[in-house]
Structures are given as structure tokens and as C-alpha cells.
Amino acid sequence: MSAGEPNGPFEKVPWRTLLAQKASRVRADISFAITDAVIVVIAYAAAQLLAFIDVKGLSERWWHGFLVALPAILIIHLTANLAFGTYGHVWEFASVEEAMRIVASVGTAAGSLFVLIFVYRLTGAQGPIPYMVLAAGAMLTLGGMGAVRFRSRVFSFKRGATVADRPRTLVVGTSQAAVDLARRGPTEPHPVHVIGFVSTNGQPSLRKLAGLGVLGNLEDLPEIVSWLEVDQIVIAENLGDEALRSLVDRCISIDVRLRILPDVDQVLSGNGAVRDIRDLELADLLPRPAVSTRLDEVARILTGKCVLVTGAGGSIGSEIVRQVQAFAPSRIIALDNDETHLHNALMRWHDSSIEPEVALCDIRDEAALARLFAQSRPHIVFHAAAHKHVPILEACPAEAIKTNIIGTGNVLRSAQQAGVERFVLISTDKAVDPTSVMGASKRVAEMMLQTAAAAHGGVTRYSAVRFGNVLGSRGSVIPTFMYQIQHGGPVTVSDPEMERYFMTVGEAVELVLQASALAEGGEVFVLDMGKPVRILDLAHRIIRLAGLVPGRDIEVVMTGARPGEKLREVLSTSPLLPGPHPKINKAEPGHAGAITLMDSVALLRDLAENGDDEAIHEMLHSLTSRTWTGDEVISLEQTGRRAPLRPA
Secondary structure (H helix, E strand, C coil): CCCEEECCEECCHHHHHHHHHHHHEEEEHHHHHHHHHHHHHHHHHHHHHHHHHCCCCCCCCHHHHHHHHHHHHHHHHHHHHHCCCCCCCCCHHHHHHHHHHHHHHHHHHHHHHHHHHHHHHHCCCCCCCCHHHHHHHHHHHHHHHHHHHHHHHHHHHHHCCCHHHHHHHEEEECCCCHHHHHHHHHHHCCCCCCEEEEEECCCCCCEECCEEEEEEHHHHHHHHHHCCCCCCCEECCCCCCCHHHHHHHHHHHHCCEECCCCHHHHHHHHHCCCCCCCCCCCHHHCCCCCCCCCHHHHHHCCCCCEEEEEEEHHHHHHHHHHHHHHHCCCCEEEECCHHHHHHHHHHHHCCCCCCCCCCCCCCCHHHHHHHHHHHHCCCEEEEEECCCCCHHHHHCCHHHHHHHHHHHHHHHHHHHHHHCCEEEEEHHHHHHCCHHHHHHHHHHHHHCCCCCCCHCCCCEEEEEEEEEEEEECCCCCHHHHHHHHHHCCCECCCCCCCCCEEHHHHHHHHHHHHHHHHHHCCCEEECCCCCEHHHHHHHHHHHCCCCEEEEEEEEECCCCCCCCCCCCCCCCCCCCCCECCEEEEECCCCCHHHHHHHHEEEEEEHHHHHHHHHHHHHHHHHHCCCCCCCCCCCCCCCCCCCCCCCCC
């Protein structure tokens, strides 16, 4: 592998950095070896004196024998130290394991010397030193080497927890927070044991900080973690989104915990695996930069207008309300059928000078919806109300019809009667070549919007916005993983190869607002969400960001695909067209004509009211699986009783 070539998920460590690090280690090891040699000489000389303490002086023969034996004693002790790996450690922070290395090394050296002297005496010659001197010298050598290596541990007892009880911590960053962590870590109720720092400025450095070495750069992490047997990495510096994502990627394949330090007191409080890191920034989980939009265009259509948001108590709807508040609309009407969700959302909206008006209303109630629209006369409608959970809707398809299709029709008609200027439907990538009731119902909703645009496009600009999974939305995979981690696992993943497109709630809503400004009529907008993310990789990233190690601290278990789930989602079955924004494309899905769609929706309504789940599956399949070339009419009998929707 050539220099600079990727080494797995990591870049190969620059050879100059490696050379500097190895030179530093060699110098440290040579210093320790010289110190050990001095300890051995002093220890055995002292043992010689102690052995003959009652003799007035020592005969020249004993000193001669000692000097003859000393080179062999030195060589055997230093060789044993090398053999048992007593060099190459940061001994200021050594633990019981390193202590056992010293004991084994000195014991082996003493045993070897006993054997040599015994064999030497079998020849009839008198040994160069007595056995008593050998035993005492070995004991003094053990005490001297141990004292040198464990001096920090000996003096740390008064500070509470021993070094062995603290996780060996490598700090990323050289900021004041990093220094504070190194200095205060050993004395906290939940101590950490900092063994060194990693620089983030891209320049190799061998400086010291708070008495500890700056051991390398971010690129050197795999080498440093292996060399120093690091237990956890703490990020103590603001790296920026891109650098932080890169660092998380580097740590995925390293057997080490990852923690993020927003505040030294917070990370040292240690109140649980998830709570003792900073609050997760969900953008950290995306393997791409966040998408931004042109908000001046959004301001042009929202300022001074009345905006109505359906599903305002949900994750997407409440974020739409929050972001719309920033554009000074004349009114915001937050509609939802769940009073608890609306009440909770109000806590997020209270800081703005524009207080939303809550409307407790179900989009299935056409009469109540029509009255609300007639009274409020909204200029812009964001339709986010929907049932969205795939496995539940597979079991209860009638509810998907009543809300996602019939309810959407009610909102569309009310908007038409009120003469709204713009209508934006929140859709999903699951509507593309759908294999689930949820995806098929949203595709039918898109077709209803497309036919409305064809019939009433002169009055209202209609658009739909498709996006993938939203990180952190209520009931999505991220809160599920977090709950499982907080309860000790396991984290459950459907299939190791399952992939999804992901975006943050903020990104999704910015796209929705941008689409409302860019719509000309009837478009289905699709965000350029980068490459799809494997759910398994996402699970590993979340476990890492919780300060844990996948497979060691938290198990990851494969459960198999659930009903209606695809292995991979697609954004469009036909090539996407460039949109008016660099990160927004357009899809051109065909759709049934108005008459066919009206008859099909009426039939679906009847099937939902009768609870005929099998027929609903068949009708949805017939509507969403064919290529529409005209306004042909279909009926349930024409579907040929096809099999229900099934996972791809």
C-alpha cells in the first residue's frame, strides 16, 4: 500500500509523523532502560553490603565476584524487561496489568540468575555472589523499578479512585477545556484518566500540555489508540460539522468509546451512557454536510401572509410552524387532531413574537375543515398530517386510506374553496414504486395533488416534497435506537444491508419552505440527499456517540425485514430533472386521470368503511404499480385480485 492510500476507513498515517512518534518512543524507552540499569546496580550493590553488614569490611574476592557477575545481571534483567513488554507504556498512568509485567520480569531474571549460579557451582567453583545477595538484589530491583514506574499512582491514592479504576482517555483538542479535563479529571466523583492529547490543527507536535504529551494528529488516532491501549476518546474542541463527522467515521472501526465534551463539568458528571455526553446533534449522524436553502425567496412568499399547517403537532409540522415564525407572517394556524401534541408543540413556539393559533381539528372531518378554511382564509397551506408508520399501517390499511387519502382530499377541496395561493404536500420516498400501504397511500395523495394542479393550477400553485427518513422525528429509528441504548440494548436492525436516505428535521422543513417558493404548479420536488446510509452503520454511529462500543457495550441484533419494508429506497423510477435549486430536483411521475382517480378513491373509501383489508391492498397495488398512459377506468374486478403489496 503506497503512502497516502486509504487504509480501510482511515487515511494512512503520514510517515514523517510516524517517524517523529517512534523517535520519541525510542528516546523514552532508552531513558527507562538506563534508569533500570542504574536501579539494578544500586540494588545488587546494596544487597551485597546488607549480606555482610556484620563483617568488618568486604573482602576483595567478594567485590571482584560482584563486578564479574554484574554485566550478566544487567543483561538478564534488561532482556527480561524487553521480553515482558515493560517498555513502550505511559508509566505515569500504569495499572495492575503493567505491575504484573514488572513482577514477572524481575522474577524471571532472578530465576535465570539462580539457575546460572547453580550450574556454575556444579563445576566445583565458588559462585561469584551468594544466593542471599541474589535474592535481596532481586527484591530491591523490584521495589526500585516499581517505584519509578508507579510514582504517580502511589501519590494518587489520596485523590480517591485509583488510576486502574479510571478509563484511559485520549483528548482530542488542545483548548482550555482539554487542559481542564486533564487537570480535574482524576479528582472528580466520576474520574477520567487523561493520558495525552491529539492536535486538531494538522501540524505534528511533540509539545506537552498540562504535563502530558500532544501525541499526534487526528490521522494518527488508530495508531495512538492501539499503542496506548486507550479506553475512550473525548472531543474537547469544536471541530465543525464536517470534521466531527469524519472523526466519528474514524472511530467506528476502533475498539474505543467516543464522547463529546461541551462542558467539562457536564462530561464529568457521569449520569449515564447517553446523558453524560453533549446532546446529540443529529447532523453528526449524516455522512454529508447539511443542506441549506435560499431563505430570501421563502421570505418573499411568507411575510405578511396567513399560513396554515396541518399535522402541526408532529415532528415535521411543528418545525414548519417554528421556521415560518421567523418570516413574520400575519397569522399561523397550527392544526392537529391530538391536543397533547399541540400542547407540547406550544412550548417550542412561545419564544416568537408571532403566536400560532391552535386548531384542534381532524382532517377526516370535512365539514369542520371547510369551516376552518372559510373563516381563516389561509394564503399558504403546508399539509403534513398523515399516518406514517409502515408496520402499523400494514396491519391497519383502512386507517391509512381514511387519513392519508380521504383526509388529503378534504384538505385539497377546502384549500380550493378558500382560494389558497400555494399548497405543499409533505410526501416520502416510500411513495416511489411502493411496496407498503403507507407508501402507496402517499403516492395516491401525490396523484390527487397532481390532478388538482391540472384542474386548478391557475388559482393555486400545488407542489409535493419527497424526502427520506427524518432523523429524530417521532417514532423514527433514531429515538428507537436511543431508547434501546439507554436501556442497555440490544439495538435492533432489520437487515445488515438495509439502506435509507436521511435528513434532519431542519433540512426537511427548509426544503418544504423552499419548495413553496419555487413551485410553478404540479411539481414533485426531491432533495439531493447524497448517498443512502446503511441502517447498521447508523446504529454503530449512534452507539459511538453515546460513548459506547458496538458489540462490546451494546449488542446489535438483526431482526429481519418487517411487513412492507424495502431493502433499499429509491427517489424516482425515472431520471430526476434539475430543479431551480442546486440541491432540489424534480420527479415526473405519471398519474391517473381525474375521473379514474376520483372513482378509485371513492372505491377505497368504501373498502375502508367496510374494513376489507385484502381488497384495499389489491386496489392500492393496482393504482400505484401501473404506468398511466391515459384516463382509463379501473375497478376492483379489473385488478384480477392481485397479491397484496409485499416487500421488495
